Amino acid sequence: MKLYFKYVSILFRSQMEYRTSFILLSIGQFFVPFLVFVSMYFLFQRFNTIGGWSLYEVALCYGIIHMGFSISECFVRGFDSFSSLVVNGDFDRILVRPRSTILQVLGSKFEFTRIGRLSQAVIVFVYALSNLNIDWNFNKILTLIFMLASGIFIFSGIYMIGATLCFWTIEGLEVINIFTDGGREISQYPLSIYNKWIKRFFTFVIPFGTVNYLPLMFVLDKVEGNSLIYMFTPLLGMLFIIPCILLWGFGVRHYKSTGS
Amino acid sequence: MIQVKSLNKTFKVAKRNAGIGSAVKSLFKPQYSTIHALEDISFNIDEGEIVGYIGPNGAGKSTTIKVISGILVPDSGKCDILGLTPWKNRIDHVKNIGVVFGQRSQLWWDVPVIDSFNLLKDIYKIPTKDFNDNLDLLTSSLNISSILTTPVRQLSLGQRMRCEIAASLLHNPKILFLDEPTIGLDAVSKIAVRNFIKTINKEKNVTVILTTHDMSDIEALAERIILIGKGRILLDGSLTELKNKFATHKTLTVDFKENSSDINIEGTSILSRSKERIALSVDLNKVKVSEVISTLSNKIDIIDLSVDSRPIEEVIIDLYKEYQI
Structure with a gap:
């Protein structure tokens, strides 16, 4: 863990060598998704509720998924941009060092400009919470933390799957963005507004439903019956990372390297 | 190890x-x-x-x-x-x-x-x-x-x-x-x-x-x-x-006083020749370098000479050729 922070520190210093670019990119990262939220806002001005969910409830959904997304994009960027490590042979370098490949790939790149996206997500999140009348208790706060963690784990898992594919092919990896960007766009809204197969796919295959929709039912007191199950769904969603890690280990053994 | x-x-x-x-x-x-x-x-x-x-x-x-x-x-x-x-x-x-x-x-x-x-x-x-x-x-x-x-x-x-x-x-x-x-x-x-x-x-x-x-x-x-x-x-x-396996030849370069007579010694081949200088490739299996020098000194007035082994690069090229790689 200490080493991980050393990686963060050295790459942060690298990034600060290019300060202007960092500031401009961060501002861009703030406004692009923020416009998405603005359009969401006007949608609700027109329709008031969607599938029985109010603007603030959906804003909470949006805030959580975007926080999870931007944090994972910042700190798991190494897996997201893994193809470049394979193409220029830097993965060789990682393999000749006595540390786990996962830690080193994580440490190979951080995208600090995602601070822009993260801050807009936090603003929306706070805006939503301050306008909702929620009966707060310890369990609900804990659930919010679970939700955020679950989001980070699931996005990271998808990045790892995408990275693992690089061991076999470098081409056509944009496919994986269907699940990261697509999953993010879908989960900006509660899953209940979609049709059945989308709901099932994003609950049981890639469990984005456990990041916001299911636990939010608990936080917003929308559940009848045993609500504790809903509280712990984010933890189940986090299990998604396990097969991803196993798949990664399998992929590393099939690494072919590039000629030099 | x-x-x-x-x-x-x-x-x-x-x-x-x-x-x-x-x-x-x-x-x-x-x-x-x-x-x-x-x-x-x-x-x-x-x-x-x-x-x-x-x-x-x-x-x-x-x-x-x-x-x-x-x-x-x-x-x-x-x-x-x-x-x-x-x-x-x-x-x-x-x-x-x-x-x-x-x-x-x-x-x-x-x-x-x-x-x-x-x-x-x-x-x-x-x-x-x-x-x-x-x-x-x-x-x-x-x-x-x-x-x-x-x-x-x-x-x-x-x-x-x-x-x-x-x-x-x-x-x-x-x-x-x-x-x-x-x-x-x-x-x-x-x-x-x-x-x-x-x-x-x-x-x-x-x-x-x-x-x-x-x-x-x-x-x-x-x-x-x-x-x-x-x-x-x-x-x-x-x-x-x-x-030793591949360096079977040495190069002998000789500077001499102007002379255009024919130089042809058994076991050597001429790499280059001008009026005042000659470079010979000596096949060590056939003749000794010292013999070539003494033959030469009878024919021409030697000013300077040098003997070089073949550069390792050429040896390697021969090696690649021999194994056809």
């Missing part, structure tokens, strides 16, 4: 003809051809040896280095390095080795060299005292103390290579793999790198395995060479043996 036994490795490579038509075709029905990168590679290396691993491009040099440094998993074969199998005990194995890839950097591009070294200290969990001792030794013998605070991207290639070598030795490895360490370096840096490799081999008894296309590296460093071509080991022996 290093025991490699019948390693095999094949790669599947997508075949594609030129042109957009075949590009589209390969999209739907890719064709693969199999390349035998390594076929039945075996060798043993003892502690403290410097081994030159040579062969033309695409012969399998880098693949071998990658297998024994734990990067690639071979299809079959055994490898035992200090009691460990590289692709099975990767993490323990790589603690014992240092690797320098001449064409790739292991330093962090945008930060000062010393920051990279400090990060490596944490990656390899080097105790502070060892680290400081090593750093002192390496910076003074590689003469890099003045550039430690310069960002890597601002270093010249020669400076960077010296830093790369220092970086690969910070954790006191017992084996050092050098993949084309002198590629692109100027004469001064090349000699500095070579001398340093010699020094650590002598003083710290580090085993060195070196791949290069620069035969003067081999001549300066390696006592033993392993020649690989098309994935097979073709030759494994000392450099002197190799030279």
Whole structure:
């Protein structure tokens, strides 16, 4: 863990060598998704509720998924941009060092400009919470933390799957963005507004439903019956990372390297 | 120390003809051809040896280095390095080795060299005292103390290579793999790198395995060479043996007072000839150099002469020709 922070520190210093670019990119990262939220806002001005969910409830959904997304994009960027490590042979370098490949790939790149996206997500999140009348208790706060963690784990898992594919092919990896960007766009809204197969796919295959929709039912007191199950769904969603890690280990053994 | 036994490795490579038509075709029905990168590679290396691993491009040099440094998993074969199998005990194995890839950097591009070294200290969990001792030794013998605070991207290639070598030795490895360490370096840096490799081999008894296309590296460093071509080991022996086997000719260059008479000596062939100078290739199996000289001195008035062995490059070219690689 200490080493991980050393990686963060050295790459942060690298990034600060290019300060202007960092500031401009961060501002861009703030406004692009923020416009998405603005359009969401006007949608609700027109329709008031969607599938029985109010603007603030959906804003909470949006805030959580975007926080999870931007944090994972910042700190798991190494897996997201893994193809470049394979193409220029830097993965060789990682393999000749006595540390786990996962830690080193994580440490190979951080995208600090995602601070822009993260801050807009936090603003929306706070805006939503301050306008909702929620009966707060310890369990609900804990659930919010679970939700955020679950989001980070699931996005990271998808990045790892995408990275693992690089061991076999470098081409056509944009496919994986269907699940990261697509999953993010879908989960900006509660899953209940979609049709059945989308709901099932994003609950049981890639469990984005456990990041916001299911636990939010608990936080917003929308559940009848045993609500504790809903509280712990984010933890189940986090299990998604396990097969991803196993798949990664399998992929590393099939690494072919590039000629030099 | 290093025991490699019948390693095999094949790669599947997508075949594609030129042109957009075949590009589209390969999209739907890719064709693969199999390349035998390594076929039945075996060798043993003892502690403290410097081994030159040579062969033309695409012969399998880098693949071998990658297998024994734990990067690639071979299809079959055994490898035992200090009691460990590289692709099975990767993490323990790589603690014992240092690797320098001449064409790739292991330093962090945008930060000062010393920051990279400090990060490596944490990656390899080097105790502070060892680290400081090593750093002192390496910076003074590689003469890099003045550039430690310069960002890597601002270093010249020669400076960077010296830093790369220092970086690969910070954790006191017992084996050092050098993949084309002198590629692109100027004469001064090349000699500095070579001398340093010699020094650590002598003083710290580090085993060195070196791949290069620069035969003067081999001549300066390696006592033993392993020649690989098309994935097979073709030759494994000392450099002197190799030279004796292939250096059957010497070049005799003679300057003399103007003379245009015919010079034709048994066992020699004329490489070039002018009014005042002649270069002869002497076949040592047929005639001695001293005999040629005495014959010559009878015919012409010699001013100066020199005898040269064939450069190692030519020997290697002959070798490649003989094995058809």
